[in-house]
Amino acid sequence: xxxxxxxxxxxVADVLAGACLLLGAFLAFxxxxxxxxxxxxLARMHxxxxxxxxxxxxxxxGVALRVRSWSAVAMLALxxxxxxxxxxxxxxxxxxxxxRTGKVRPEDLExxxxxxxxxx
Amino acid sequence: xxxxxxxxxxRQWPAVLVLAAIWVLLWGSLSWGTAxxxxxxxxxxxWFLPLPRVATSWTIRPWGLCVLVGRFGADLVVASFQVAWxxxxxxxxxxxxxxxxxxxxxxxxxxxxxxxxxxxVPGSVVVELRPHDRTVYLHVLDLALAGGTDGVRRDIRAxxxxxxxxxxxxxxx
Numbered sequence: 001x002x003x004x005x006x007x008x009x010x011x012v013a014d015v016l017a018g019a020c021l022l023l024g025a026f027l028a029f030x031x032x033x034x035x036x037x038x039x040x041x042l043a044r045m046h047x048x049x050x051x052x053x054x055x056x057x058x059x060x061x062g063v064a065l066r067v068r069s070w071s072a073v074a075m076l077a078l079x080x081x082x083x084x085x086x087x088x089x090x091x092x093x094x095x096x097x098x099x100r101t102g103k104v105r106p107e108d109l110e111x112x113x114x115x116x117x118x119x120x
Numbered sequence: 121x122x123x124x125x126x127x128x129x130x131r132q133w134p135a136v137l138v139l140a141a142i143w144v145l146l147w148g149s150l151s152w153g154t155a156x157x158x159x160x161x162x163x164x165x166x167w168f169l170p171l172p173r174v175a176t177s178w179t180i181r182p183w184g185l186c187v188l189v190g191r192f193g194a195d196l197v198v199a200s201f202q203v204a205w206x207x208x209x210x211x212x213x214x215x216x217x218x219x220x221x222x223x224x225x226x227x228x229x230x231x232x233x234x235x236x237x238x239x240x241v242p243g244s245v246v247v248e249l250r251p252h253d254r255t256v257y258l259h260v261l262d263l264a265l266a267g268g269t270d271g272v273r274r275d276i277r278a279x280x281x282x283x284x285x286x287x288x289x290x291x292x293x
Contacts, residue, residue: 026204033207046245049245051201072148089236099218099247110216110217113257
């Protein structure tokens with residue numbers, strides 16, 4: 001590969017890294033807004049699991065494209081794997097605890113199969 | 121935990137290898153020191169924090185796994201931007217609800233994988249999982265967007281079908 005070709009690839013990687021960082025930052029920001037604006041506990045858990053996880057993945061992808069070292073990429077992949085494994089479990093635990101201790105008001109829910117099933 | 125359900129530590133060598141690999145990755149450099157210390161830490165973890173035996177009554181099918189992972193990635197992108205839009209748009213918040221879905225397969229591993237994936241996509245968070253009657257209770261952020269309770273049940277059953285195709289259960293002998 002010639003020196004000029006290398007420069008072009010570096011530029012492409014930098015532009016992609018910038019796009020990933022911006023998009024990831026936007027999703028992380030919207031996750032924060034969601035936690036603030038959504039009315040109750042269970043709705044907030046959605047903001048914590050979905051845009052937050054993809055936002056982090058995009059941010060780390062951007063970092064990986066910029067750093068370009070295999071040991072850093074391996075560690076970032078590890079972070080993503082643990083994020084995907086733990087964040088649904090954490091949301092589930094918080095949601096379940098909230099539901100069982102009566103922190104979820106019935107008027108916040110259109111349908112509620114869980115309470116119906118317990119009552120009936 | 122009764123002694124019969126506790127696995128012998130030396131039979132857990134795959135877990136030891138994975139833990140040691142994670143240790144080396146965390147240090148960021150492969151040398152004799154990190155590898156040996158990683159193995160020592162992994163053996164200690166497996167020895168002092170034993171996990172209950174999980175029935176491995178399933179196999180892996182590569183193409184099914186590709187479909188599952190590919191569809192999961194696409195769903196994650198769609199769901200993330202949906203939630204981002206619901207968070208940022210002006211006006212009152214979305215109307216959601218808790219929907220119970222009965223899964224078709226009795227295997228605990230499949231139920232856990234399905235529930236874990238369902239928490240990240242498609243617009244749902246698991247509130248309660250009841251293994252004995254195979255029912256998973258999900259909170260859906262915007263019921264209208266998900267196509268009502270029937271739409272949610274259809275999505276989760278389709279997700280479970282993809283999980284079952286990726287990890288088909290072995291025939292009971």
